[in-house]
Amino acid sequence: MSSARKCITILAIDDDQGDLAILRRLISRIEDWDVSLHLHSDPKAGLEQLASAPCDLVILDYDLGKENGLEVFARIRRAHTELPVILWTGRGDSETEERARSAGVSEYLPKNSVDRESLRETISGVLALH
Template identity: 35%
Template structure:
């Protein structure tokens, strides 16, 4: 069995979205963990930092914008891709200004999802490559080219 391509945390309060994203990403070779709200997401990042976070904007309690703000402050090297069912170009642009890597509109195009995840994992890999003490095997998007 080959090594996983990286660890992804998927955050969404809709179980169907969580399961669909998890199934798709695991099929592509990623290790996926899930969170159903902002607090769970922040705890997951603290306890086991992922290589990438896919983060819903609209959630009860701590919403995705607040989670993004805290992640940028506390874990600036972890790329965050915002996911939303709201068609609001201004909101999408504001998440990019806040430091999101990119955003995806629900429903997802599987091809775009795969390409975006690969690009974000590449960014994570590039930002960590020069860091001392980074464990081998994290954020290895180049395996697809092997």
């Protein structure tokens, strides 16, 4: 008897194409998930997609060039008060984590500690709470 696959839609916003490729590869290796993954390197394009197509979860980079992820998160939160958002960042310091959690992000995930299983656990945990 096979178990049901988890079907989720994820929007990822990160200005680093290499990090988006890593995220795509990690998520594609989660065997029992059917993920519709939408990747955007431009926050504006990501927000436009979110406005026109719902998703189950947003994975948002902290350092987005001209603006930071917490500024983009505030814009997401104004329109989508319950949408889970994971802030993933190369800036894995306690000050950034504290600011992210105070702002209300669902989870904080340093990029340097992410592997397939930790990403799976983080996403599953966040979705279970929402």
